[in-house]
Each structure stands twice: as structure tokens, then as C-alpha cells.
Amino acid sequence: MSYLDNKIPPKREDRLQAVIAHSDSICGLAKKGKSKSCLIDDGERGFTQGSICLLLPALAMLNTLPDNVVLLHSALGCGSCTHSQNANVRIGSNARQGKAKDGIWLSTSLDESDVINGGETKLERAIIEADRRYRPATITIVAGCVPGIIGDDIDGVAQNLQSQVSARLLPVHCEGFKTKIWATAYDAVYHTIGRNLLVERGVSDPKPEDELKVLQEQERLNRTVNLMNVSSMGRIDEQELERLLTGIDLDVNVFPVFSHPDSFIKATRAALSISTCPTHDDYFLGYLQERFNVPAIIRHMPIGISNTSLWLRDVAAVFGAEEQVERLIAAEEAELHGALEEFRPTFSGKTVFVSAGEFRALATAKLLQEIGFEVVGIRSFHHDEFANSEYEKLAADAKSDYVVDIANVQPFEEANLLKRLKPDLFLGHANGNMTAAKLGIPTHVIYNTGLAYIGYRGVYEIARRLYRQLKNPAYNRNLAENIRLPYSEEWYKTEPFAYINTRGRAVNE
Amino acid sequence: MSEHFVERARYLCSLGGAAATITALPGAIPILHSASGCAGNFAWTQNGGSGLQVGGYCGSLTVPCSNMQESEVVFGGEERLREQISNTVKVMDGDLYFVVTGCVPEMIGDDIFAVVNDFCDEGVPIIGASTGGFRGNSYWGYDLVLQALFKDYLEKGLPKVKGKVNLWGVVPYMDPFWRGNLTGARRLLELLGLEVNTFFTPDSTLESVKKAGEAELNVVISDIYGQGGARLFEERHGTPFLTQPLPVGPSASSEFLHAVGTQLSLPESLIEQVIDGEKQRYYKILEPLTDCWNDLDLQRYAVVVGDGNYAPALTRFLADDLGWLPELTVCTDQVREDEQQLLANRVARLSSGFTTNLVFETDTSEVVNHLNRHWPRSRGQKYYNAFSPAFVVGSSLERELASSIGAPHLSVTFPVTNRAVLDRGYTGFDGGLRLTEDLLSAVIAAR
Missing domain, CATH: 3.40.50.1980 (Nitrogenase molybdenum iron protein domain)
Structure with missing residues (x-):
């Protein structure tokens, strides 16, 4: 029996044992991911902020x-x-x-x-x-x-x-x-x-007697992939992935945002579904596979150079386009590396703290490492097992073992951490940069549907924007000189995770 | 207007209005006793509707919140609230902690006041208000916060001080121009030599809020927002209140000065002197516009869409000060019949003699139908007295209406998505100048 036979879908704390209150480190999470008993018990915070x-x-x-x-x-x-x-x-x-x-x-x-x-x-x-x-x-x-x-x-x-x-x-x-x-x-x-919505509604199929059209349609569907977008990519990012997928001769059906509900049925006829983020799509892609035999790829987020290449290789392998994709990747990477040279001196050795939904935070952290930054802290909005491989990727390249805060935002923990870590740059989600900004740290938004983040183009565009932010961070610096965060001095002296697992207990100072 | 739903509501719930109002109080820390999503919903709403202003000292996703879950729904949330408050006073640096509730604790019957009073007894500066979302909209949430402040925070039994007045009726963030509008109205009162307490402007302090009971008069610049607070204030602190419309532009500002001056028995000569001086200044500044006003034919028909403060105030300014023709005025608030009458009276006898057609309509997509009923569309006749040249002043949601009738547009009332607003305001004589600049700039944008 499928989850979809029930009226109400299961919540993720039950289905995936996802957690939101946990403090750890990059190596700690990478190690837990490798072991078989990787589940983390979720904590509770005795002090929480709205999210x-x-x-x-x-x-x-x-x-x-x-x-x-x-x-x-x-x-x-x-x-x-x-x-x-x-x-x-x-x-x-x-x-x-x-x-x-x-x-x-x-x-x-x-x-x-x-x-x-x-x-x-x-x-x-x-x-x-x-x-x-x-x-x-x-x-x-x-x-x-x-x-x-x-x-x-x-x-x-x-x-x-x-x-x-x-x-x-x-x-x-x-x-x-x-x-x-x-x-x-x-x-x-x-x-x-x-x-x-996955039932036929007024779709005009070619008549079986029109054999050529039937064959053309079959051929097209054999090369059509569902590119899943739940609103985490703007059009500019969709276009980058369409460009790359077209580069290995695939037709792209972007689904479901901005597509007409009457057209959703198309998703059931594609040759493959490709996710850009397991946090978004695992529930539905499992169903498409089980019910309509549409296979799916659901690992690697195409943010950053290596992750984009891994993502593309996975897709190409399904269509036997391995050689074709290697040529594409080699050309793209070479061109991108050359273009990034301009920014490397500015980025080299600068420290960065990253905060976002788990997969996005981890993939972006990897990207930042690739363009020369040193990651010194990550806050993931939740944790589930899909991200284990990403923690491993990051741990492999980490210069030192840094903090990972699993928190559904909770900027009080972040304020405390940032005062200690004093990073040179902070990347946060919507409504998530204000704490760092008021501390005078240069900031940049990690998600905005009007900006480019995805694929090779996204790497370059992020680099370009960070270069601009670092070139003149006066807005945040002025703010910090004149505005204070609403936290007590006592809080900054307390351990940043003091309120995890404190429900009904004294504060663990 | 639908009886069964509200389309694209231009307000939040009472908790949303309450939380925004508290974040606008100097040094105040709101504590939400609610589900986790309420705070984020308010932040996103302000992002889209309040002219790019989100949060403040402790707003947005910084607000402490008990983040109630299923276990609290089953077992009650009072203990969780107690834990949250006791930790909030350790982590957050505030001068006033203010507990407000969402739908969930109120439906399960949590008694927040029992918890709040325990902390009060320990000397924590804390008050609370029941603001569950199903109780009303954000304007009512604003009123509930004022009521709680007046009831539980103000010092009681203070002697009245001559010349001191309190001013409210502009709702923080729900009016994207709240800071400018409060400041503009305050300046008017200061011209009369009054000392004015505005609670929410950058110069306000909690000390001055606490002493608000000294005022000899409360001036509420809204027929419908903050009226409950005004009545409660009078009961508890014996200060009478005077209700005036939002004073936008010279005509309304003059009337406002008259009304307040008369209420406080200030010498008529002083009031007249102030009004004359301000009017002269206003028209001196306006004077050089006159060539282009005529050469470019800048008079317009207008549709005004706005909340209970703006709809009548903008209509009056357009008709009486600017000499435009606001044919249709749409008030988008949910208002009772008696309140409808109050608002209708504000535009019933305009000094220009112009009459508008006022309708109460919450649903954006219905506005065009009201216009078509009022001013029938062309049936292809050779000579047709068109609704043109026209202008739409309203919210960002009126952009589709404006483009459908080929009119320029200015966002003034919530939601203001397409303008950045910091301390711009449209109240007072100066506010009339600002509004004239903004309206005409939109008209000539392609010049």
C-alpha cells in the first residue's frame, strides 16, 4: 500500500526520522552517516524562536x-x-x-x-x-x-x-x-x-494509424526527462539545467511549478525524473516510479562544479551518453575555471558560514570551497539520511572539523556562533541574513528565484555576486556600528547549544 | 464581496497585527505563544506588503515563539509557555516582554495570563494579550495591543499635564508609511505647542509610553483603528479622546488643527496663525508646478482603493487639494455597518463639492466590476465620454486594474510590494506635497 492511498501524507519525522534540534560537527555527521546506525534522536530546545x-x-x-x-x-x-x-x-x-x-x-x-x-x-x-x-x-x-x-x-x-x-x-x-x-x-x-491530477484529461494522442507520428512521439518521450522544481529555482536556473540537458540531447519537462495542472499527466510518460534536491522530491519520485514505472535520479544537487558534473553524469548514464557528457563536462569545467581566476585572489582563505535547507546549505558550502573559501560553520534547517553523502563530501575537504547546527533557523544560536567564529562572509536563506548583517559580516542570500545559483553558470554568477559584496560591505558595517542585536550579554557568554534538550530541565551551561 | 471567503486579504490575523505592533514599540520583545509558522508568515507578509520593511529590533524570525506542536495540543501548552518565558528573559535583552497568542493555544484553552502573572510577580516587565488569529484581522490585533498597554503597562493615577497629548491610529507595517504618517501628524500638533507621545516612532521611549496617562487628550487619527484602545484609556485613565481622519494634505490638516485646537480650548488666533503659515508655505512650494500642471494637462480621473484610513483620506486630498476627480472610492476593510457610516461621512461633503462613489469591497478582482457599473464601458459609439485620463491609487494589487484601463498607478496602501518605504509619509501639509510628487511622477514616468 502506498502512502498516497491515505488522505493525509505522513510527516517527515515519522517517514524519514528527520530532526531539527541537534548540534554536531562536519566530521561527526560524516562518520554517523557512514555507520549503519546513523539515526539521530531529535532534541528539543527550551528556548525557541519562530520560524x-x-x-x-x-x-x-x-x-x-x-x-x-x-x-x-x-x-x-x-x-x-x-x-x-x-x-x-x-x-x-x-x-x-x-x-x-x-x-x-x-x-x-x-x-x-x-x-x-x-x-x-x-x-x-x-x-x-x-x-x-x-x-x-x-x-x-x-x-x-x-x-x-x-x-x-x-x-x-x-x-x-x-x-x-x-x-x-x-x-x-x-x-x-x-x-x-x-x-x-x-x-x-x-x-x-x-x-x-495524474489522470488523463483531454489530452489528444495521435491516432494509431498515423504511424510516423506515433513513432516520433515515442522517440521524443524516450528522451524526455522530468526536471523537478518545487520553487527552489527561478527561470534562470531552469534554463541553465535545460541548456546542459539539451547538450546531451534530452527534452526537458519542468514540473510542477508554473506548469498547468492539466499538463501534469505528462510527468507520468517521461523516460526519467531528475531531482535537484532529495529534500524536495523523494516522496513523489518514489510514487512515479512505483505507479508509472518512471525511474528517478535523486542525489547530488547541481550547485557547485563537482556536484553539477556528478549530477550530469548520473543522467547521462541512464541514456548511454557517457562519452558525450564527459566532453561536455570537460569543456564546461575548463571554461568555468578560467573565468573564476579573476575572483580567486579575493576569495582565497576567507572564511564563510552557510545557512539554509540541508541539501542547499551543503551543496553551497561545497561550491564555496571550490572557489577558494574556507567553510567554518553550517546551519542546516533539518537533517535526514539523504544528506549523509553530502556531509562526507564536505568532511573530505575540510581543513578543520567545524560546527554543524541542525536548527529550524533559531538565529539566537547563530548570533552566538558568529560572535565566536567571526567569519568573513555569511550566506543565509530568506529572512536569514539579518543577524549576520547586524554583526557587520558581509552577507549574501543563498536562495532567491530571481538570481542564478545552479549549474556551471550559477557558480560563476554566485562568485560574481560575492565578489561584489566583499568589495564594499559598507551597508552591514555601518549597521553594526549603529544597531545591536536583541540578545543579552549573558547569552553570548553561554555555550551556543545550551538550550538543546533542556525541556523541563535546568539550562546546561 | 463574497460572503464565504475573503479574496487576497489585505491584512493578517489579529496575531499578525499584534506582533508587528509590538516590534514597533521601543525595546519590546514579543513572545508568540503559537504554532511555529506564524512568525515566518508575518515576516514574508511584511516582505511583500510593507514597502520592504521587515522586523525591527526583535521582529522577523528573531521573535521568541513557543512553537507549539501536537504534544502541546494534546497536553496543553502552559508549561511550554512558562519554560519559553523564563528562557526568553535570559536570552533576549528587552525592556518589555509581551506575550501574544495564536489560534492553537486559544482553541485548546491555555490560560496565558496565569503564566504571565507569575512572572509579573517575580518583577519581570511582562504583559500579555489574547490575539488568536480567528478573533479578527491585524487592525484588531493592533487595538488589542494598545488595550493591553493601556490596561497593564501605563502608570495609573498620574495627574494630567496641560499640553500633553497621545497620538495613534496608524498601524505599524499595515500602513507601510506608518513612521512618516505618525511623524507628520505629530508635527502638526507640535505647531500648536503640544507635547506629543506617538509610542512607535524612533524617538519614542518606553518611559514616555508609561507616562501616557498624563495626557489631557488622546488624538486618534482613524475612525476604526485603535478605537477600542481609546475607549479603554478613557475608562482607566480619564483622558478623553478625539477621533479625526488621517490628515493628508492642506485641507484635512487645517481641519485637524482646528478640531484639536478647539477641543483643547487653544486660542482661535493661534490656530489660524498656524494654519495660515502652513498654507502659505504649501502653496509657495506648489506655485512653480503650475505651468507644467497646465501644459501637460495633469488633472486626472481616479479610482482610489485603500484601507479605512487611506480610502477616505486619499479621496479627499485628490478632490479638495489636487483638483482631481476620484470617481470611485473602494474601502477594502472588513467594516461593520456603523463604521461604514463613519467612513462615508468623511467623503460625503467635500469642500470642492465633488462627490465620489464609495463602496466597501474586500475582493480585489471585484473592483473593476464596481468601476464598470459606475462608469459604463464604451459600446463603440463615435462620441464617448471615457474614464480617461485616469489614475489608480491603491495597493500593488491594483496594478492589473490600472493596466486594464490604461492608467498609471501608485501603491500607497497595503500591500505595497513595488516601493521602498522608510520614513516617507503623506500626513500634514508636507505629506500633501510628497503625495503630489509621487502621483505626478507616476503620470510622467515615460516623459
Whole structure:
């Protein structure tokens, strides 16, 4: 029985034993990964700062789908994050369809009386009205915390109403308090795609008597790969990977962001699915393989020189294009190495701290090593077994054994660590550079869908941007001279991981 | 307007408004008792809606939060909150700790005040407010924070000091121009010789907040935001309040000065002298625009879309000060009938004699339908009195409307995604000049 036979996908702490509260070192994690008993017990922090929940990355995907209306079933505030995601939707639709288009998101805005009486009737009426007003292809019904507690059955509502509306109804479970691993978001969205959208809907196949067309289509599908993108790549990064995959004669189907829900069925006919990040795609690619016999590659993130080359080699091997890919890699690497020479003197020996989702943090750390930086610390937003190989790659090149903080952001630990490590550069995720910036450390964002990060082109573009940041870090320096972080002096004197495993116990100072 | 959903709501929940308001208080540390995603949701929302302003001293992902999980839902979250507060006061350097709640603890019945009071008894400067998201929107969350401050933080029984007033009604981050707007309104009051406490501007201190009970008058520059706080303040501290619309531009600013001056029984001659001086300055600055104003034919029809503060205030400025024709005014707030009446009164008798068509509509995609009803589209007739040249002043969500009617556009009201705002403001006489600059710059951008 597949996970997708259930209404609700499992949370990652159960499915993958993912953890968010752990302190370790690069060699420590690399060693644990090699041994068979690599599981880490998750800790708890006795002091925590707010972060995000699975609803936010889920919406980042859902808002991009053309012809989809997002209907949040929750209190009014859930989903207001879309005000920033909408910028990505506008820029992304402009880059892909030639027109900036706003997303449409709605809220059932559950109030006190709904909390007492239940919100299913309100949801039913909202679905019917949304279907009539917007005539969308799909309505994604996204549950937040409130229905999770009062017990509204969004799947039941969708099932009962489906025959009365023209849009496909897609329930998505994002009850924030139920999982602390926000990467469960990807499973939640893929879950509803897998359950509801991978069925034929009005696709025109060539008639069997038109043999040439059938053969051409078969030939094309034999060379078509699904390139998975859950919103971690902007168009510019997709184009880089399309360029490389086209270089070994493959056709690329980017899936699922910005693709029309009616076209999702194409994913089931591809010759191969390629992930750029196991944190994103393992749940769905397992399903595509099991249910539709579409094999998948899910290791190496194509960020950095060696990881991009490894990623390409894996793909080429499936299509027997080993020789072709070696020629491509050799040419690309030689050209890139030459271009990077300009920046090496600036980067050489400078120390860097990296913070992001686990795979992205580790792949970016590797990239930074390759262009001359020394990594002195990493914060991964969570940890699961997929990343073990990446810790090994980094440990092999580490000059010294450095700290790894497994934390769902928690900038207080970072502030403490940065005061001790005093790196020359910090790379953090969205809303994640402000701590380092206020300490006067040059910073750069590790993820932004308008910037290039991926493939060989991404390496060069990151290098170019870091060179620019290091050339004049006056903004952060001025900030640090005039602004202070909100932490007590006592905290800086305390051990940075003092609050891990302190629940109900005294602080371990 | 749908009865069953809100489209692209231009506000957060009450916790979102409360948290943003606390981060705007000097030296305050919010403590969220909520699920983990609330803080990130607010940060992303500010990123997209507040003119590039996110956080502050302790905002964004820095805010302490109990990050409630399933175990707290099952067993209750009070112990987790107690642990979180006791560690927060060790890690975070704050002068005031302020506990606010999300949906989850309120649905399971956590009593945060029992926990907060224990810390209070130990001498921790801490207060709390129940701001569960399902209680209302971010404007109500702002009000709840004010109420808690007035109830539990202000010193009680202070003698009134003549000439001291408090000013509020502009919601931090929900009005991207909050700092400029508070400062602009304060300057008006200072012209009358008053000492003004604005709570949230960079010069504010918690000491001055604590002494707010000394004020002889509270001035609320909003018909609907902060009204609950004003009533509670009057009950607890005996200070009456005066409600005025957001004073944007010379007409509204003059009326504002009159209203406050009269309420405080200041000499009429002083009030007139101040108004005359400011008006002269305003028009002296405006004077050299006049050639181009005429040569470029800069008068416009307008659609105004905004919250309860901006929709009437911008309409009035456009009609009475700038001489534009704001034909349609759309208020996007969720407002009760009595509040609708208050807002309607603000644009009912404009000094220019111009009348707008005011509608209450929360849903962005419906605005164009209101316009089409008010000003029917061309049916292909040879002579057609078009809604043109037109301008759309609203939020960033009005860009699609503006482009569909071929009009330039300015984002002023939440969400402001496509402008960087630091301390720009549109209140006061000077605010009218800023707004004129911004509107006309958008009109002539392609020049």
C-alpha cells in the first residue's frame, strides 16, 4: 500500500526520522552517516524562536500553478505570506508566459463561531462561489491549524462537492502544528497531485494509424526527462539545467511549478525524473516510479562544479551518453575555471558560514570551497539520511572539523556562533541574513528565484555576486556600528547549544 | 464581496497585527505563544506588503515563539509557555516582554495570563494579550495591543499635564508609511505647542509610553483603528479622546488643527496663525508646478482603493487639494455597518463639492466590476465620454486594474510590494506635497 492511498501524507519525522534540534560537527555527521546506525534522536530546545511551517513552502508551489485558485481553510492570517510570494508568481509568469500575472488566493477566514460550530459548511459555499467566480482549472483547498484542531474534513468536503463544480478540487494538508519539519510541505503538495491530477484529461494522442507520428512521439518521450522544481529555482536556473540537458540531447519537462495542472499527466510518460534536491522530491519520485514505472535520479544537487558534473553524469548514464557528457563536462569545467581566476585572489582563505535547507546549505558550502573559501560553520534547517553523502563530501575537504547546527533557523544560536567564529562572509536563506548583517559580516542570500545559483553558470554568477559584496560591505558595517542585536550579554557568554534538550530541565551551561 | 471567503486579504490575523505592533514599540520583545509558522508568515507578509520593511529590533524570525506542536495540543501548552518565558528573559535583552497568542493555544484553552502573572510577580516587565488569529484581522490585533498597554503597562493615577497629548491610529507595517504618517501628524500638533507621545516612532521611549496617562487628550487619527484602545484609556485613565481622519494634505490638516485646537480650548488666533503659515508655505512650494500642471494637462480621473484610513483620506486630498476627480472610492476593510457610516461621512461633503462613489469591497478582482457599473464601458459609439485620463491609487494589487484601463498607478496602501518605504509619509501639509510628487511622477514616468 502506498502512502498516497491515505488522505493525509505522513510527516517527515515519522517517514524519514528527520530532526531539527541537534548540534554536531562536519566530521561527526560524516562518520554517523557512514555507520549503519546513523539515526539521530531529535532534541528539543527550551528556548525557541519562530520560524515557518509547511504552509509557506506549500503555498510557494501552489501559487505558481496557472489557472489555479488557492483556497485557504483557516483563520484569516494564514496565507498572507502570499503577498511576497506573489512577486515570484508575477516575475515567474512573466519569464515563462510573457505576462506578469497575480496569483489568486482566498481565505475562508474562520472566526470564533466557526471554531465552535465547525467550518465545513462555510468551506462548501466558498468552493462553489470560487468555482463560479474564477472558473479555475483547479481549486487547491489548503487546511491550516484551525481545521486541524476543530476536525473539519477537507477531503470529505472536496469529495462530496466534486460533482457539482467544474474545477478539480485538490485538498492539501498544511496543519502547521502537526509537523515541525516544514519540508513535509513538498509531500503535502505532491500528495494531492499524485492522488488527483495524474489522470488523463483531454489530452489528444495521435491516432494509431498515423504511424510516423506515433513513432516520433515515442522517440521524443524516450528522451524526455522530468526536471523537478518545487520553487527552489527561478527561470534562470531552469534554463541553465535545460541548456546542459539539451547538450546531451534530452527534452526537458519542468514540473510542477508554473506548469498547468492539466499538463501534469505528462510527468507520468517521461523516460526519467531528475531531482535537484532529495529534500524536495523523494516522496513523489518514489510514487512515479512505483505507479508509472518512471525511474528517478535523486542525489547530488547541481550547485557547485563537482556536484553539477556528478549530477550530469548520473543522467547521462541512464541514456548511454557517457562519452558525450564527459566532453561536455570537460569543456564546461575548463571554461568555468578560467573565468573564476579573476575572483580567486579575493576569495582565497576567507572564511564563510552557510545557512539554509540541508541539501542547499551543503551543496553551497561545497561550491564555496571550490572557489577558494574556507567553510567554518553550517546551519542546516533539518537533517535526514539523504544528506549523509553530502556531509562526507564536505568532511573530505575540510581543513578543520567545524560546527554543524541542525536548527529550524533559531538565529539566537547563530548570533552566538558568529560572535565566536567571526567569519568573513555569511550566506543565509530568506529572512536569514539579518543577524549576520547586524554583526557587520558581509552577507549574501543563498536562495532567491530571481538570481542564478545552479549549474556551471550559477557558480560563476554566485562568485560574481560575492565578489561584489566583499568589495564594499559598507551597508552591514555601518549597521553594526549603529544597531545591536536583541540578545543579552549573558547569552553570548553561554555555550551556543545550551538550550538543546533542556525541556523541563535546568539550562546546561 | 463574497460572503464565504475573503479574496487576497489585505491584512493578517489579529496575531499578525499584534506582533508587528509590538516590534514597533521601543525595546519590546514579543513572545508568540503559537504554532511555529506564524512568525515566518508575518515576516514574508511584511516582505511583500510593507514597502520592504521587515522586523525591527526583535521582529522577523528573531521573535521568541513557543512553537507549539501536537504534544502541546494534546497536553496543553502552559508549561511550554512558562519554560519559553523564563528562557526568553535570559536570552533576549528587552525592556518589555509581551506575550501574544495564536489560534492553537486559544482553541485548546491555555490560560496565558496565569503564566504571565507569575512572572509579573517575580518583577519581570511582562504583559500579555489574547490575539488568536480567528478573533479578527491585524487592525484588531493592533487595538488589542494598545488595550493591553493601556490596561497593564501605563502608570495609573498620574495627574494630567496641560499640553500633553497621545497620538495613534496608524498601524505599524499595515500602513507601510506608518513612521512618516505618525511623524507628520505629530508635527502638526507640535505647531500648536503640544507635547506629543506617538509610542512607535524612533524617538519614542518606553518611559514616555508609561507616562501616557498624563495626557489631557488622546488624538486618534482613524475612525476604526485603535478605537477600542481609546475607549479603554478613557475608562482607566480619564483622558478623553478625539477621533479625526488621517490628515493628508492642506485641507484635512487645517481641519485637524482646528478640531484639536478647539477641543483643547487653544486660542482661535493661534490656530489660524498656524494654519495660515502652513498654507502659505504649501502653496509657495506648489506655485512653480503650475505651468507644467497646465501644459501637460495633469488633472486626472481616479479610482482610489485603500484601507479605512487611506480610502477616505486619499479621496479627499485628490478632490479638495489636487483638483482631481476620484470617481470611485473602494474601502477594502472588513467594516461593520456603523463604521461604514463613519467612513462615508468623511467623503460625503467635500469642500470642492465633488462627490465620489464609495463602496466597501474586500475582493480585489471585484473592483473593476464596481468601476464598470459606475462608469459604463464604451459600446463603440463615435462620441464617448471615457474614464480617461485616469489614475489608480491603491495597493500593488491594483496594478492589473490600472493596466486594464490604461492608467498609471501608485501603491500607497497595503500591500505595497513595488516601493521602498522608510520614513516617507503623506500626513500634514508636507505629506500633501510628497503625495503630489509621487502621483505626478507616476503620470510622467515615460516623459
